[in-house]
Each structure stands twice: as structure tokens, then as C-alpha cells.
Amino acid sequence: MFGNQLAIMVNLMETEIETSQFLTVDDRLGRLIPLESSELTGSGETLSEVMGSIRPLAFEPELVPKVWGGYRLLEHAARRQKTSDYSSLVSGNEICRIGESWEISGVEGKSSRLKMVSQHPSENGQQEIWTLQQLWQKFGASLAGSSFVTQPSDEQPPEFPWLVKHLECNDWLSLQVHPAVIPGCDSGGLTGTTQLRLFNPESASKTETSKARVELPDEFPGKNGKFEFWLVVETAIDSEVIVGPVREDQREELAKQVEAGAREYELLEAGLLTRLPVEAGQWAILPPGSVHTARGVTILEVQTPVDVTYRIDDYGRRGSDGELRTLHPREAARAIRSGTGLPQVSHSLLWGSNSKSHVDQSTQHKQSSRLIRHITAPQDPFQIRFQKLGNDLQILNLEEMTVLCVIDGELELIWKHGTELLEPRDVRLLPVDLREVSLRSKGESVSILLLTSSSSFGGNSPSSVPR
Numbered sequence: 001m002f003g004n005q006l007a008i009m010v011n012l013m014e015t016e017i018e019t020s021q022f023l024t025v026d027d028r029l030g031r032l033i034p035l036e037s038s039e040l041t042g043s044g045e046t047l048s049e050v051m052g053s054i055r056p057l058a059f060e061p062e063l064v065p066k067v068w069g070g071y072r073l074l075e076h077a078a079r080r081q082k083t084s085d086y087s088s089l090v091s092g093n094e095i096c097r098i099g100e101s102w103e104i105s106g107v108e109g110k111s112s113r114l115k116m117v118s119q120h121p122s123e124n125g126q127q128e129i130w131t132l133q134q135l136w137q138k139f140g141a142s143l144a145g146s147s148f149v150t151q152p153s154d155e156q157p158p159e160f161p162w163l164v165k166h167l168e169c170n171d172w173l174s175l176q177v178h179p180a181v182i183p184g185c186d187s188g189g190l191t192g193t194t195q196l197r198l199f200n201p202e203s204a205s206k207t208e209t210s211k212a213r214v215e216l217p218d219e220f221p222g223k224n225g226k227f228e229f230w231l232v233v234e235t236a237i238d239s240e241v242i243v244g245p246v247r248e249d250q251r252e253e254l255a256k257q258v259e260a261g262a263r264e265y266e267l268l269e270a271g272l273l274t275r276l277p278v279e280a281g282q283w284a285i286l287p288p289g290s291v292h293t294a295r296g297v298t299i300l301e302v303q304t305p306v307d308v309t310y311r312i313d314d315y316g317r318r319g320s321d322g323e324l325r326t327l328h329p330r331e332a333a334r335a336i337r338s339g340t341g342l343p344q345v346s347h348s349l350l351w352g353s354n355s356k357s358h359v360d361q362s363t364q365h366k367q368s369s370r371l372i373r374h375i376t377a378p379q380d381p382f383q384i385r386f387q388k389l390g391n392d393l394q395i396l397n398l399e400e401m402t403v404l405c406v407i408d409g410e411l412e413l414i415w416k417h418g419t420e421l422l423e424p425r426d427v428r429l430l431p432v433d434l435r436e437v438s439l440r441s442k443g444e445s446v447s448i449l450l451l452t453s454s455s456s457f458g459g460n461s462p463s464s465v466p467r
């Protein structure tokens with residue numbers, strides 16, 4: 001699957017919080033070791049040397065089995081790898097429901113592996129393997145430019161600021177909530193104006209600020225909480241989301257009932273959660289402390305790099321070990337109390353029948369063949385822009401590190417030394433050192449999502465190339 005390395009993801013139960021770790025086989029020791037401690041890192045001194053030349057970075061998607069998953073992410077991965085042997089793509093080599101495909105991750109122990117293009121073997125003859133976290137620590141300035149800060153050596157190494165996944169929620173996700181932000185948190189290796197864009201409860205709206213100061217979780221001192229953005233990419237029949245609290249003044253009651261072990265239907269009956277049908281093209285913003293679940297949807301998820309979920313209700317399901325999946329009512333109640341904003345689900349669609357209406361905090365404008373919509377608010381920890389491009393060439397100036405996700409259509413991505421054709425679900429990390437890339441649709445149009453830290457989008461909006 002990854003050269004001669006077998007990569008395996010296992011679920012570990014650490015106290016009450018479910019977490020997981022990517023493992024790799026150490027040939028010398030003849031056993032599994034955490035990927036981050038593997039010594040298979042490359043020896044390049046610059047990002048260009050590692051890559052052969054500076055180029056958009058592609059990572060190996062990591063497929064994660066989930067009880068609520070399906071088979072589409074697996075089928076997609078098989079198509080992409082040009083294999084019909086699905087079992088070779090799954091940890092443990094057993095075909096099972098896949099819920100998540102981790103596209104870009106620097107999360108400790110679960111960092112994405114760089115897809116190598118040049119096949120330079122390292123000194124010991126092995127294919128080099130770089131994780132995103134290793135690249136971030138060694139070449140952060142090439143990736144993020146002047147906004148990257150190196151930490152003094154006695155401090156925690158900076159963490160890559162975003163986590164990008166595809167989710168296939170064939171069945172309901174657990175009803176869940178993620179922990180809130182801790183003030184004075186790790187900046188994720190970014191500084192200056194960019195650092196201000198990382199989630200800060202002080203800059204949230206007034207009603208939210210008072211709540212942000214309540215009890216804070218102590219499990220992850222010094223880390224950001226989990227702020228999520230969902231773009232609904234595909235839907236099935238009966239596609240729905242459930243979110244809450246519906247109003248800010250319900251937060252305490254919701255927390256109380258969750259702590260007392262209330263189930264999803266009781267919270268819905270009490271009007272503390274709301275159930276909404278969703279269509280492809282809608283999006284949701286889920287600040288820490290938002291209760292949520294979904295089913296019948298494929299989602300592109302962008303989040304801050306915190307892999308912690310507190311389950312409120314799991315509908316009596318058993319995990320792969322045959323045991324009921326753990327619920328965390330006490331931690332969930334605490335996360336709800338320290339929530340930093342209400343969950344929002346867009347009323348309009350980014351594409352489809354009502355895509356023209358203005359909604360929520362997004363803004364939209366049309367330029368030549370392009371539709372641009374800024375989705376997240378300036379105080380949010382990352383900025384999301386949706387763009388529809390035609391087949392005229394557009395330049396994207398990379399004044400800051402950008403993640404490019406293809407949503408629909410085929411995209412031609414051109415940079416100084418090369419070009420590549422991207423398909424829906426392809427994700428690329430565009431380092432600042434690339435300076436600029438050009439984009440155009442191979443067909444009539446292509447939809448893309450751009451992820452950055454700053455809301456200014458200075459030179460980072462594609463502009464037409466004069467012909």
C-alpha cells in the first residue's frame with residue numbers, strides 16, 4: 001500500500017476518549033511502531049530536494065473504518081489506485097465499511113504520508129516516506145511563508161493547523177460534540193495576522209464570548225478546540241442533519257439533559273436539537289460545543305486538528321470489537337457549556353436550484369466565468385472559499401499556504417515545472433514557495449474549495465490571465 005511498508009490504523013481506548021493511531025511495520029524490529037517514530041524519513045535539506053522540484057503536494061488518503069460508513073470512499077480509493085483488490089486498501093486487509101478518508105492531517109500519530117513522485121531511493125535503498133507533520137516541522141517556512149513560526153527547541157513542535165477529511169455517513173454518526181477552545185492555545189505554527197485567524201473566543205460575538213469563559217476542558221491543555229466545517233458533497237434518500245442547541249439560551253438545559261444521559265429523541269422532543277433535511281451543495285459550520293450528527297451524506301470536512309469526539313448517543317451500536325461504543329455524557333455536557341457559537345446550516349446551495357440566493361455570512365460575486373463565495377466568518381479559525389471556474393486560465397497567487405479541494409468537474413492545475421489533471425475528491429496542499437499556480441476547467445466548469453488562514457484573500461483570488 002505504501003511502498004514496502006504496511007500502514008495500519010488501530011483504535012486505542014485511552015481513558016474514556018476514543019482515539020486512534022497510524023502504525024507502520026519496522027522491518028528491523030519486525031514489529032509495528034507508531035508512524036511518527038519510524039526512521040523512514042527522507043534526507044532532503046529543502047522541500048524542493050525532497051520533492052525533486054517544488055510542486056503541489058499530494059498525500060496518501062488514509063481510510064478509516066466506521067460503523068456508520070459505507071463503500072463509496074473505498075470504491076473511490078480503488079479507482080484512484082487502479083486496483084480491484086479492495087482489501088489491500090483497508091487496515092487488517094478485511095473489506096469493511098469505511099467512514100472517513102483522511103486527506104490532509106498533521107495530527108500526532110496520524111499524520112498524512114506524502115505521495116512521492118520522484119522515485120529517489122534513500123541511502124539504504126528504501127523509498128523515502130515523509131509525513132506532513134515532519135514536512136511542517138522541517139520546511140514550515142516553505143509551506144506557509146513568513147507566517148510560519150519555529151518554536152524554541154524546548155517547546156512542543158508546531159502542529160499543522162488543519163485537518164481535511166471526506167466522510168461517508170451511510171448511517172447516523174454518533175450524536176456528538178467536540179471540546180471547546182482553550183485561550184492562550186498553541187498557534188499551530190502560524191503567527192502574526194494569521195494567528196489571529198485561529199479560533200479565539202475573545203473575538204467571537206458578544207453572546208458567545210461569555211459562554212467561552214465557562215469551564216474549559218483540561219484533557220488537552222494548550223491545544224485548540226475542534227471547529228468543523230462541512231460541505232455536503234453527495235446525498236442519498238433521507239439525508240438529514242441534527243444540530244443544537246437551537247438558541248444560545250438553551251445551552252445550559254441541553255448540557256444538563258446530556259449529563260443526565262438523555263437520548264437523541266428526548267433532546268429532539270424537548271426542542272433542544274433540530275432535525276433538517278439536507279441536499280448536496282449545503283454547508284454547515286459547527287463551532288466547538290455544537291451537538292451534531294448526520295446520515296445519508298458524503299461530506300468534505302475541514303477542521304482544526306483535534307481528534308476528540310464526545311458521544312452523547314450512539315443508538316446502541318457495537319464497534320468492531322463487539323463492544324458498545326463508549327458514550328461520554330459528562331465530557332459532552334462540559335463541552336456544550338463551554339461552546340463558542342451556535343451551529344449553522346446553510347439555507348441555500350452552493351450549486352443546484354437555489355444557489356443564487358444570499359445566505360448566512362457568505363458573500364458571493366461573479367467575475368467572468370467565475371462564481372466566488374466566501375463562506376466562513378473572519379473570526380473563524382480558517383477561511384473557506386468556494387469557486388466555480390470556467391475554462392479560461394485563472395492565476396492563483398499563493399501569498400499564503402492554501403489547500404485546494406476539487407468538488408465537481410475536472411481541473412487542470414499548472415505550476416512552473418509541471419501540470420496535472422485533478423478529479424473530484426482530489427486534494428492538494430499548495431506551498432507558498434510555489435508562488436503561483438494556474439487553474440482551469442477541463443470541461444465547461446469545475447467547482448473547487450480553497451482553504452486558507454486569512455480572510456483577506458489578498459492576492460489569493462484567481463485572476464484571469466490576459467490573452
Ligand SMILES: O=P(O)(O)OC[C@H]1O[C@@H](O)[C@@H](O)[C@@H](O)[C@@H]1O
Pocket residue numbers: 066068100165173174175176228301309311
Ligand atoms: O464517534 P463517531 O460516530 O465515530 O464519529 C466521529 C466523527 O464524527 C464526525 O462528526 C467528525 O467530527 C469526524 O471528524 C469524527 O471522526
